[in-house]
Amino acid sequence: MKSKSICKFISETTADTLVMHNFVCERNEAVMRKPNTLPCHMAILTIQGSGRFRFDNTAVTCTVGDLVFCFKDETMSCEPDSTCEYIYISFSGARAETLLHRFGIHKLNRHFHGFEGLIPLWSDSLSRASKLNIDIASESALLYAFSRFSSDEKKKGDVVNRAVRFLEENFTEPDLSLAEVADALGYNIKYLSHIFKEKIGMSFSEYLRMLRIKHAVMLFDHGLDSVKNVAFLSGFSDPLYFSSVFKSVVGISPTAYKAKT
Secondary structure, eight states, rough: OOOOOOOOOOOOOOOOOEEEEEEEEOOOHHHHOOEHHHHHHHEEEEEESSEEEEEEEEEEEETTTOOOEEEOOEEEEEEEEEEOEEEEEEEEEEHHHHHHTTTBBBBOOEEEETTHHHHHHHHHHHOOOOTHHHHHHHHHHHHHHHHOHHHHHHHHHHHHHHHHHHHHHTTOOOOOOOHHHHHHOOOOHHHHHHHHHHHHSSHHHHHHHHHHHHHHHHHHHHHOOHHHHHHHTTTTHHHHHHHHHHHHSSSSSHHHHHHOO
């Protein structure tokens, strides 16, 4: 007896444009390391080794099977290990924005694990591609990657978005902690800590320090010259600790930074 047919209806279609620009297997370390301001979006699949990708002020470490997205106008570079290889597809267009939005992919939710299954498909599609079909090959590879996303990944992205918004609204509070954020948003503290690190690429405390130091730099740039006042206004209760963190992030002390502005 034959098994039942499988029929799944597509609820909607779109005529939005999806423009493919490049389909590349990158093995050149010098090219990887060179900062490049992107003219369009890019999906990067690590197929061998590992690398630390930098996107403006964000850094994520990718190993085999990791998929990471970077976005138009970001400055991107990679610090690869000796065996690192990755395939990337660059793309743009109205449908690109629609797909990124549908699956909750953005600067705060760009790094995804468990995409080893894409490696044979992307590698084979790239090796077989020619001038005649490179647009179809790259588009089909990218769309298959999007089809692998689940509602669970979007849920994780929504959790992180809420946490980041809470931090941005409250980072000047000196007693702000992960426990307070988890309690305010109704999440388990261990779950929030894990998802935050997975999606942002840094811990809660590291991200909070970054927000505070960016705010401190802005205050110095706008004419405030008291290190003590800037520390307090940026969420630090101890000016000496503020000075230490500022130097570790910016590279020079607050006093030296003031002298430059």
